[in-house]
Amino acid sequence: MGQEFLKLFEERSFPVKSLKLLASERSVGKTLIFKGQPVTIELATEESVKGIDIVFFSAGATRSRALIPAAIESGAIAIDNSSAFRMEEGVPLVVPEVNPEKLKSDSRLFPVANCTAIILTVAVAPLKKLGKIDRLIVSTYQSASGGGASMMQLLEDETKAVVAGEVPPPSKLNTRYAFNLFSHNTPINEFGYNEEEAKVIEESRKILGMPDLKINVTCVRVPILRAHTETVTVEFDGPAPSEEAVREALASAAGVRVIDDRTANRFPTPLDASGQGDVLVGRIRQDVSNPNAISMLITGDQLLKGAALNAVQIAEEVLKLNPSTVA
Amino acid sequence: MGQEFLKLFEERSFPVKSLKLLASERSVGKTLIFKGQPVTIELATEESVKGIDIVFFSAGATRSRALIPAAIESGAIAIDNSSAFRMEEGVPLVVPEVNPEKLKSDSRLFPVANCTAIILTVAVAPLKKLGKIDRLIVSTYQSASGGGASMMQLLEDETKAVVAGEVPPPSKLNTRYAFNLFSHNTPINEFGYNEEEAKVIEESRKILGMPDLKINVTCVRVPILRAHTETVTVEFDGPAPSEEAVREALASAAGVRVIDDRTANRFPTPLDASGQGDVLVGRIRQDVSNPNAISMLITGDQLLKGAALNAVQIAEEVLKLNPSTVA
Numbered sequence: 001m002g003q004e005f006l007k008l009f010e011e012r013s014f015p016v017k018s019l020k021l022l023a024s025e026r027s028v029g030k031t032l033i034f035k036g037q038p039v040t041i042e043l044a045t046e047e048s049v050k051g052i053d054i055v056f057f058s059a060g061a062t063r064s065r066a067l068i069p070a071a072i073e074s075g076a077i078a079i080d081n082s083s084a085f086r087m088e089e090g091v092p093l094v095v096p097e098v099n100p101e102k103l104k105s106d107s108r109l110f111p112v113a114n115c116t117a118i119i120l121t122v123a124v125a126p127l128k129k130l131g132k133i134d135r136l137i138v139s140t141y142q143s144a145s146g147g148g149a150s151m152m153q154l155l156e157d158e159t160k161a162v163v164a165g166e167v168p169p170p171s172k173l174n175t176r177y178a179f180n181l182f183s184h185n186t187p188i189n190e191f192g193y194n195e196e197e198a199k200v201i202e203e204s205r206k207i208l209g210m211p212d213l214k215i216n217v218t219c220v221r222v223p224i225l226r227a228h229t230e231t232v233t234v235e236f237d238g239p240a241p242s243e244e245a246v247r248e249a250l251a252s253a254a255g256v257r258v259i260d261d262r263t264a265n266r267f268p269t270p271l272d273a274s275g276q277g278d279v280l281v282g283r284i285r286q287d288v289s290n291p292n293a294i295s296m297l298i299t300g301d302q303l304l305k306g307a308a309l310n311a312v313q314i315a316e317e318v319l320k321l322n323p324s325t326v327a
Numbered sequence: 328m329g330q331e332f333l334k335l336f337e338e339r340s341f342p343v344k345s346l347k348l349l350a351s352e353r354s355v356g357k358t359l360i361f362k363g364q365p366v367t368i369e370l371a372t373e374e375s376v377k378g379i380d381i382v383f384f385s386a387g388a389t390r391s392r393a394l395i396p397a398a399i400e401s402g403a404i405a406i407d408n409s410s411a412f413r414m415e416e417g418v419p420l421v422v423p424e425v426n427p428e429k430l431k432s433d434s435r436l437f438p439v440a441n442c443t444a445i446i447l448t449v450a451v452a453p454l455k456k457l458g459k460i461d462r463l464i465v466s467t468y469q470s471a472s473g474g475g476a477s478m479m480q481l482l483e484d485e486t487k488a489v490v491a492g493e494v495p496p497p498s499k500l501n502t503r504y505a506f507n508l509f510s511h512n513t514p515i516n517e518f519g520y521n522e523e524e525a526k527v528i529e530e531s532r533k534i535l536g537m538p539d540l541k542i543n544v545t546c547v548r549v550p551i552l553r554a555h556t557e558t559v560t561v562e563f564d565g566p567a568p569s570e571e572a573v574r575e576a577l578a579s580a581a582g583v584r585v586i587d588d589r590t591a592n593r594f595p596t597p598l599d600a601s602g603q604g605d606v607l608v609g610r611i612r613q614d615v616s617n618p619n620a621i622s623m624l625i626t627g628d629q630l631l632k633g634a635a636l637n638a639v640q641i642a643e644e645v646l647k648l649n650p651s652t653v654a
Contacts, residue, residue, distance in 0.1 A: 139466035192612030214616035285519030
């Protein structure tokens with residue numbers, strides 16, 4: 001994830017005057033390359049996060065809770081990839097293509113939403129102008145990258161073993177991952193929904209500004225490395241807009257690219273999305289089971305639009321809106 | 328597929344007096360082992376399919392159309408894994424756990440339904456007694472085996488290349504399959520649904536005996552070898568039955584096994600289903616977006632319950648019902 005940030009800073013000419021890399025003890029002393037120069041990783045502490053203009057946090061909710069207050073107190077703007085503060089009242093949850101107005105906030109804390117929710121809301125938001133959306137029905141095909149570098153490595157290691165005719169050793173998962181899929185392995189709440197599904201529901205509502213939006217979602221991890229795919233049915237409060245209207249609204253939306261060639265049978269795949277900033281949308285069609293609904297297939301790079309890119313976009317917009325907040 | 332049939336005949340002590348293996352020219356002269364003896368494959372022709380009691384066809388719709396009339400005319404019962412005759416008026420489409428009453432037919436032709444529809448209907452049928460089902464919303468995670476041995480080989484070959492750091496050569500697919508997924512690569516109809524989705528809709532209606540059942544389905548191929556998974560939301564025409572009632576109806580249904588352990592986060596995976604005759608069901612829960620609906624995750628072995636096993640089960644039941652039809 002750190003690598004993805006550095007690559008984005010370079011590619012997007014993010015105005016970096018000086019750069020500090022902070023991590024846990026495990027990584028202290030290692031170096032990453034930024035603009036051709038090695039930068040040594042230092043220990044992340046309440047002291048070392050002070051005196052920085054913009055701090056990007058991407059080390060889980062526990063570390064964000066421990067370090068972000070100190071960073072903000074010292075004057076920083078904190079952009080947080082963890083779930084720690086996303087649902088806090090008054091804290092804006094921004095996907096720049098969807099709710100940029102929330103950037104005009106005096107908050108110095110901008111959480112980055114759950115990756116599945118970001119990809120979903122980027123594809124759904126452009127349809128809001130076509131009618132009142134009543135309900136979303138979503139099934140996900142989530143990649144290993146959502147579980148971090150260790151899960152990507154696990155998938156690769158197990159797959160190597162299986163194609164070599166070997167039985168991979170047991171892992172931290174309760175099932176094999178190679179050539180297999182499993183219901184998202186986060187705790188299940190009293191309603192039978194896992195934590196990932198609960199995040200998709202509450203965070204999508206907050207991002208879309210639709211607190212009463214009904215959402216049915218099933219989150220599944222598939223043996224794919226780095227982009228998330230979702231099947232999405234959008235039910236409107238009345239007859240659904242035409243396929244043409246949906247396609248046009250999506251094609252002209254920021255952050256969306258339509259790949260929807262029925263003749264060539266060419267629709268978005270996670271491999272198409274990998275390394276891309278846009279959310280790809282296809283299989284756009286009227287729901288034959290409900291005249292009020294349309295269905296589509298969407299996919300987006302979990303590490304980019306689902307995380308690092310969204311974080312950097314927020315920072316860029318914050319800088320544009322408040323050039324003075326940052327020295 | 329031939330291998331799966333022979334294995335099932337042995338395992339289930341199917342009353343085979345004599346066995347003929349028929350195939351296209353490509354396979355003529357090869358041998359398969361049945362009960363320890365080699366059986367040589369002969370050419371399938373209108374002549375060679377005559378004089379057999381039960382003929383299992385599993386060579387695609389074109390060959391079924393060409394050969395089945397001759398087999399039936401000569402007195403055989405034909406069990407057909409292709410789509411050729413499934414939707415013909417008067418031809419029973421039987422999933423023995425779902426609509427066994429259709430076996431009491433004077434038809435000598437019994438098509439085996441589409442694998443995705445079989446797995447779906449086995450899991451949905453037990454819920455019919457709990458209320459009037461109005462609509463199904465299905466997303467599939469289909470394995471390579473549905474595309475035949477060549478697609479399984481393609482997935483393995485490409486995966487070997489990718490884990491070795493190589494770029495796999497282009498294939499008959501228009502996208503890479505290893506560590507990727509794609510919308511089911513069958514032709515898209517005027518409504519934007521592919522052939523697989525259209526089969527799931529019309530065949531599920533016929534099997535369930537519910538010609539007006541509304542079905543929303545998106546069929547996706549995932550990089551998994553041999554079992555199909557489906558997320559299924561079942562909408563009733565009124566308040567949904569309780570989770571307990573659903574779990575009980577499924578647990579006591581023939582051909583279904585419930586794996587639904589929220590505490591251990593253990594739900595069905597396609598690897599669990601591989602080599603199993605049952606359809607596995609889990610993630611059973613109230614749909615939080617609709618009080619009339621429940622959601623679940625199901626998976627079944629595409630080659631067994633989705634094809635060969637269903638065919639052999641039909642043959643067994645036909646033999647039980649009409650011991651005299653077969654010499």
